[in-house]
Amino acid sequence: MSDINHTTEGHSKEAAHDHHDQFTFLGRTFPFPVYTGVFILLAILTIIEVSLSQVPRGDLGHAMDFIGIIMLVLAVIKASLVVWFYMHLNKDSRIFLASLIIPTLLVIVAVLFLSIVPAGGY
Amino acid sequence: MSEMSLEKAPAASVEAAHGHEHNPGARSENLKFATWLYLASEVVIFATMIGVFIVFRFHNPEIVQRVHKETNILLVTLNTFLLLTSSWAMVMGLREIQRDNRQGLIRWFGLMCILGTVFVGLQYVEYQELAHIGVALFNQGNEFDGFGMRFYAPTAFHGVHVIIGVLWGLFVMNNARKGNYSSSNYAGVEVFGLYWHFVDVVWIILFTMLYLV
Amino acid sequence: MASITLPVGGGTQSGAAEAPKLRVSDFLRWSVDHKIIGVQYMAVALFFFIVGGTLAMLIRWELLTPNLDVVQTGTQYNTLFSVHGLVMIFLWIIPMMAGFGNYLVPLQLGAKDMAFPWLNAFAFWLIPPAGILLIGSMLVGAPESGWTQYPPLSTLYSGDGQTLAALSIHLLGISSILGAINFIVTIKNMRPAGMGWWQLPLFCWATLATAIIVVMATPFLAGGLTLLILDKIAGTSFFDAGNGGDPQLWQNVFWFYSHPAVYIMILPGMGMLSEVLATHARKPVFGYKMVAISSMAIALVGFTVWAHHMFTSLTPELRVPFMITSMIIAVPTGIKIFSWLGTIWGGKIRFTSAMLFGLGFLSMFVVGGIGGVMLAAIPFDIHVHDTYFVVSHLHFVLYGGSVFTIYAGIYHWFPKITGRMLDERLGKWHFALTYVGFFFSFFPMNFAGMLGMPRRVAYYLPEFQSVNTVISISAFVLGISTFVMLYNIWISMRHGKKAGANPWRALTLEWATTSPPPSTNFIDDPVPFHDPYGYGDKDSQAYLDDIDKRFGVGEDVPVPRPAVQPAASGD
Numbered sequence: 083m084s085d086i087n088h089t090t091e092g093h094s095k096e097a098a099h100d101h102h103d104q105f106t107f108l109g110r111t112f113p114f115p116v117y118t119g120v121f122i123l124l125a126i127l128t129i130i131e132v133s134l135s136q137v138p139r140g141d142l143g144h145a146m147d148f149i150g151i152i153m154l155v156l157a158v159i160k161a162s163l164v165v166w167f168y169m170h171l172n173k174d175s176r177i178f179l180a181s182l183i184i185p186t187l188l189v190i191v192a193v194l195f196l197s198i199v200p201a202g203g204y
Numbered sequence: 205m206s207e208m209s210l211e212k213a214p215a216a217s218v219e220a221a222h223g224h225e226h227n228p229g230a231r232s233e234n235l236k237f238a239t240w241l242y243l244a245s246e247v248v249i250f251a252t253m254i255g256v257f258i259v260f261r262f263h264n265p266e267i268v269q270r271v272h273k274e275t276n277i278l279l280v281t282l283n284t285f286l287l288l289t290s291s292w293a294m295v296m297g298l299r300e301i302q303r304d305n306r307q308g309l310i311r312w313f314g315l316m317c318i319l320g321t322v323f324v325g326l327q328y329v330e331y332q333e334l335a336h337i338g339v340a341l342f343n344q345g346n347e348f349d350g351f352g353m354r355f356y357a358p359t360a361f362h363g364v365h366v367i368i369g370v371l372w373g374l375f376v377m378n379n380a381r382k383g384n385y386s387s388s389n390y391a392g393v394e395v396f397g398l399y400w401h402f403v404d405v406v407w408i409i410l411f412t413m414l415y416l417v
Numbered sequence: 418m419a420s421i422t423l424p425v426g427g428g429t430q431s432g433a434a435e436a437p438k439l440r441v442s443d444f445l446r447w448s449v450d451h452k453i454i455g456v457q458y459m460a461v462a463l464f465f466f467i468v469g470g471t472l473a474m475l476i477r478w479e480l481l482t483p484n485l486d487v488v489q490t491g492t493q494y495n496t497l498f499s500v501h502g503l504v505m506i507f508l509w510i511i512p513m514m515a516g517f518g519n520y521l522v523p524l525q526l527g528a529k530d531m532a533f534p535w536l537n538a539f540a541f542w543l544i545p546p547a548g549i550l551l552i553g554s555m556l557v558g559a560p561e562s563g564w565t566q567y568p569p570l571s572t573l574y575s576g577d578g579q580t581l582a583a584l585s586i587h588l589l590g591i592s593s594i595l596g597a598i599n600f601i602v603t604i605k606n607m608r609p610a611g612m613g614w615w616q617l618p619l620f621c622w623a624t625l626a627t628a629i630i631v632v633m634a635t636p637f638l639a640g641g642l643t644l645l646i647l648d649k650i651a652g653t654s655f656f657d658a659g660n661g662g663d664p665q666l667w668q669n670v671f672w673f674y675s676h677p678a679v680y681i682m683i684l685p686g687m688g689m690l691s692e693v694l695a696t697h698a699r700k701p702v703f704g705y706k707m708v709a710i711s712s713m714a715i716a717l718v719g720f721t722v723w724a725h726h727m728f729t730s731l732t733p734e735l736r737v738p739f740m741i742t743s744m745i746i747a748v749p750t751g752i753k754i755f756s757w758l759g760t761i762w763g764g765k766i767r768f769t770s771a772m773l774f775g776l777g778f779l780s781m782f783v784v785g786g787i788g789g790v791m792l793a794a795i796p797f798d799i800h801v802h803d804t805y806f807v808v809s810h811l812h813f814v815l816y817g818g819s820v821f822t823i824y825a826g827i828y829h830w831f832p833k834i835t836g837r838m839l840d841e842r843l844g845k846w847h848f849a850l851t852y853v854g855f856f857f858s859f860f861p862m863n864f865a866g867m868l869g870m871p872r873r874v875a876y877y878l879p880e881f882q883s884v885n886t887v888i889s890i891s892a893f894v895l896g897i898s899t900f901v902m903l904y905n906i907w908i909s910m911r912h913g914k915k916a917g918a919n920p921w922r923a924l925t926l927e928w929a930t931t932s933p934p935p936s937t938n939f940i941d942d943p944v945p946f947h948d949p950y951g952y953g954d955k956d957s958q959a960y961l962d963d964i965d966k967r968f969g970v971g972e973d974v975p976v977p978r979p980a981v982q983p984a985a986s987g988d
């Protein structure tokens with residue numbers, strides 16, 4: 083959170099520069115172009131996903147199979163990468179995270195409900 | 205205290221009292237928080253639209269599979285890459301303005317807007333291909349029964365968001381050209397970034413959900 | 418408290434403050450001042466209250482006899498109750514609550530304005546066009562599906578008016594989402610120094626909880642309405658069972674929104690009620706923290722009960738879980754009820770009109786809540802679902818609940834908004850007529866419902882005639898009572914007694930400035946009292962006296978003032 087609004091001279095251009103080119107993990111900082119790194123990762127994950135989708139899957143008797151689940155997990159990872167690094171949730175206030183997570187959980191439950199509960203049940 | 209009465213207060217001072225936080229840091233925090241809350245509501249509205257597809261996919265996997273077999277994944281994959289790249293261009297542009305480089309911002313954002321526009325164009329091409337094989341907004345009795353509307357509604361809704369994003373991006377570029385942003389004042393860029401990345405995230409989910417799974 | 422907090426920092430010239438004059442033209446144009454916007458919301462809402470009320474009178478007139486007499490066709494009757502419901506909910510209660518929120522939240526926070534004044538004005542100006550669309554919808558193939566807009570009634574059996582109505586609700590939804598975002602940011606980030614979360618006035622707490630619900634629930638309706646509009650105009654069939662759609666999908670999505678939405682309609686009122694009861698009973702709110710937390714609990718649990726509206730269409734195994742959650746949600750509501758009772762218990766109650774409506778709310782809302790819990794019991798609901806019993810329940814909670822708190826709020830804050838008191842004698846007439854008219858309009862509906870009279874019908878069996886006559890006559894009394902209030906507002910705006918800054922001697926910050934407040938709300942940054950409901954606290958005397966000294970008192974103020982009239986007893 084520290085260097086997002088550097089409204090005072092104290093935070094220099096250097097700080098802004100660092101913000102992208104360093105990666106902090108477990109309290110240690112490594113020189114690494116985070117934005118570009120994330121982009122490459124996203125690209126790789128997408129390629130994996132698309133290749134998986136070409137694997138012949140037979141008839142999907144019911145809802146989901148193993149490959150499908152893997153692809154969904156990959157999608158969630160991709161989305162989290164964007165949210166975490168590009169949308170700066172790694173640095174910003176936790177309440178922003180909350181305002182994303184709470185409605186997301188809500189709609190996951192809602193959509194699961196809609197999928198599982200048989201239509202016109204009575 | 206005459207300056208307190210509504211009639212007599214000079215318009216400028218009233219505007220100043222109601223229009224602007226004096227502390228730009230606080231203002232940018234407020235703006236970002238508001239944007240996140242707006243995105244929270246977008247999560248829900250997108251979920252309703254995509255949810256309709258998911259329910260369909262859950263109960264009629266064979267119809268979805270049939271459409272997948274008849275369509276080419278390459279076009280949408282290309283489209284996905286366009287959006288991912290534009291998201292990357294977006295953060296790179298933000299990084300430039302954080303370094304006080306206005307030209308850099310404008311260049312990256314230009315790339316972003318072009319990618320967004322091409323995305324929309326390719327989506328149109330894709331719609332035409334689908335229509336060609338017989339996936340209409342409403343079809344009954346053919347082999348794609350009920351797929352069309354549940355597919356077109358969320359993707360078109362997303363497409364509208366991309367179009368709005370491109371327009372907003374052009375607006376930000378114009379602001380940058382006029383010199384409205386600097387390394388100490390870029391909340392406007394950041395807030396637009398949140399929106400654009402969110403549209404990208406929605407596409408990431410849509411792509412997997414609608415085209416791959 | 419070692420030192421006494423005084424409301425306005427560094428004020429040296431006592432009595433210097435002078436309230437600004439309001440001009441009608443200020444309220445007729447775009448303005449970013451939250452006070453003007455607040456009044457704009459309230460005025461528009463009151464207007465639509467009259468529109469909706471007129472429709473209600475027509476409905477009741479029709480139902481005086483078992484046969485059609487006012488309307489010629491069933492379609493016309495369907496239009497009446499559909500538009501009545503939509504107007505009352507989306508154009509009266511919700512905007513009215515938003516109006517109070519806009520006016521009061523920044524003042525209670527000691528702030529100059531909302532976090533985003535422009536957005537605030539924008540959100541308001543979406544309402545008039547939406548209102549026009551909704552009223553206009555009656556003219557073109559009217560909506561006939563009730564406020565719940567269930568397909569296929571809405572998709573196949575209603576005309577283009579349904580599409581317009583859906584568009585209108587869409588706009589209103591956007592408006593309330595924008596407003597809610599503004600409230601959340603304002604309340605979180607703009608509290609003054611000295612006001613922690615636990616010094617936040619309860620109205621702000623309630624508005625915050627409401628705003629959270631709006632942000633997460635209203636988009637469900639927006640999504641559902643988008644699909645509904647597509648069904649109506651683009652030839653899709655999301656909800657049409659005959660064409661591969663699922664009508665129950667609408668029911669689920671609608672109630673995902675609309676059960677939380679009933680709390681959108683009642684929570685701000687509950688917040689106002691805490692303010693009114695504490696102030697007029699001169700006692701601290703009993704269990705302040707529990708009240709604040711229960712607002713949040715209601716917001717949360719409110720998302721888990723929607724299917725109690727679908728007991729007769731839901732798959733049977735799921736009924737019991739929703740029965741349980743529905744009964745659980747009565748718990749935080751009960752906590753609030755006990756807090757209000759505890760607050761007025763042993764207080765020095767002043768039976769002002771505001772207080773009367775507060776007490777009226779307590780009695781009527783409890784009746785409505787008990788009706789709700791009865792409905793949540795599945796075996797009972799199966800029998801009375803879609804009967805007048807439900808109509809009774811929803812009017813007890815929405816009229817006896819929300820509207821009574823709105824009335825209490827009007828009597829309580831009118832002096833702040835206009836600088837003049839409402840006439841108390843007329844206020845008491847208003848209360849008496851409303852209370853009696855209301856009770857006898859809606860309580861007999863319970864009997865009609867339990868005997869099996871369905872809701873939303875224009876024809877009914879002759880044996881229900883007597884009870885319907887009672888209902889209709891009481892409803893006309895209720896209708897007239899509204900005009901007593903409107904007349905009171907009209908007359909008091911110009912001829913009411915001068916209110917002074919703090920006629921009720923209340924401790925929250927909106928009273929620590931002139932009535933009406935200046936354009937920037939406060940002269941200096943106000944200092945909140947350490948407990949917003951610290952009535953009876955020794956220091957509160959000094960704090961309130963300081964407000965009186967600084968801003969002067971009104972004529973013939975209803976509350977004894979030790980500093981001004983030494984003979985009267987203190988608080």
Ligand code: HEM
Nearest residue numbers: 679683725726743747786789790792793802803807811814
């Ligand atoms: C004690 C808590 C409550 C419970 C357990 C409860 C339960 C219920 C149930 C089970 C129904 C469905 C009846 C049916 O259609 O068969 C219902 C309807 C309704 N409730 Fe409540 N309720 C509660 C409080 C409230 C509150 C506070 C409000 C509004 C401020 C409210 C507004 C409504 C409305 C508007 C309907 C009618 C919906 C329609 O048009 O079908 N309820 N309630």
Ligand SMILES: [Cu+2]
Nearest residue numbers: 676723725726
């Ligand atoms: Cu409910």
